Amino acid sequence: MKKIYTILLFLFPILGFCQFKIKGFVLSKTDNLGLPAQIIEKGTTNGTISNNYGEFELTVTDENAILTVSEVGFQPKEVKINGQSNLSIILKESCNIDWFDYHNIGFGLLSGLINTPLGGQLNLSFVPLKKLPLIKTFFSYQSDLKRNNYLNGSIGLYHLFVTCDFDADINFNYKKLEYEQKLDLSTFNFSTDLNLKKIGLIVGLGSLRNQIDHKIKYGPTLGFKKNTSIPLRLNIEAKSTLNKHFIETNIEVSRQFNSLTTFLRFYSIKSFNELSLGVNKDFSYHRKKPIINR
Structure with missing residues (x-):
């Protein structure tokens, strides 16, 4: 013991x-x-x-x-x-990010208040394979059925490098414009959207090709995106491509009501200006929407 x-x-x-x-x-x-x-x-x-x-x-x-x-x-x-x-x-807080733009197809009507009174648009979003970025496409056409024709199309890779505080997108945009026999041109724009918690920054490169002399001019693209809080809940996006020969400006203010979106768009390049009003209806063709856990 x-x-x-x-x-x-x-x-x-x-x-x-x-x-x-x-x-x-x-x-x-x-x-x-x-x-x-x-x-x-x-x-x-x-x-x-x-x-x-x-x-x-x-x-x-x-x-x-x-x-x-x-x-x-x-x-x-x-x-x-x-x-x-x-x-x-x-x-650090955990978060579930629920993307509501997956597997959607939408149709819209729009009217230009200055030069192109009749128009429509189509948008589609999908994921080609699991774990790949979301692909979003957009196409719109406006005309006065005479001499003014304005075509706008884009394709983008969305939700790259996602965290709770950051999200990055890549966009390619093409526009074709015929206006009063004064302008016959096309523009191409490549930009990266850096979406932070309170604001998004747009940085890219734009070009203009004149169909008359076939010369191509380049310039930097800068802009921002902002989502306002209650009660307005507006989505605002503005960007401009700057060059000593031209300035191309795009501004869009939209408001979503469930699957219905109303919007106001302003587009300006050289002597062409257009202010368009429109409404778009989205349809989901896939019930399950991916949730990203971070």
Whole structure:
């Protein structure tokens, strides 16, 4: 019996030496407020829960132990202690991004108020193969049934490099314009849309080809996108291609009502200006819409 006591007396200091006490906070990255998170020593059942202010205390078996920290609505995180007795653990919010432009086909009517009173449009979005970017196409045509004809078409790759705070798109746009026998030209535009949380930035390159002399002129494209909050809920996009020989300007303001979208568009290049009003109806041909977890 004395031998057992002797062994225990030797073991207690060793066990005490192996234990390591830590204190800390678990905070939200968004607002820096405390979180009632679960903190578990990895590989064990040893753990605790921080209080409503994010404060916690935990005794672990090793000063190099790894903590697994989790809370509903936040991305779980592993933290290596590295001998630190005071920790500040920041959790980033998790998010589900539900894209509502997948597998849609739409038809619209539009009318130019200045030069091209009759017009229509068609749009289609689809994913060719699983895990590939969304492809969106668009085509519109406006005319006065005489000398003024305005064709507008585009194709784009959407939702590239997606995170909760960032989304990037690539767009190719082609326009063909015939106006009062004064203009006969076509434009081509390649742009990248960098969509941040509050605003989107448009950067690209545009070109103009005059069908009379067949000369091609180039210029940078710059613009922005903005979604306003309640009650207006407007989607605003404006961009211009700049060149010393021409300025091409595109502005669109739209408002969505479920599957119905109303819009106002302004287009200007050289002596041609057009302000168009329209309405578009979208139909979903695929019930399941992908949800991106980040």
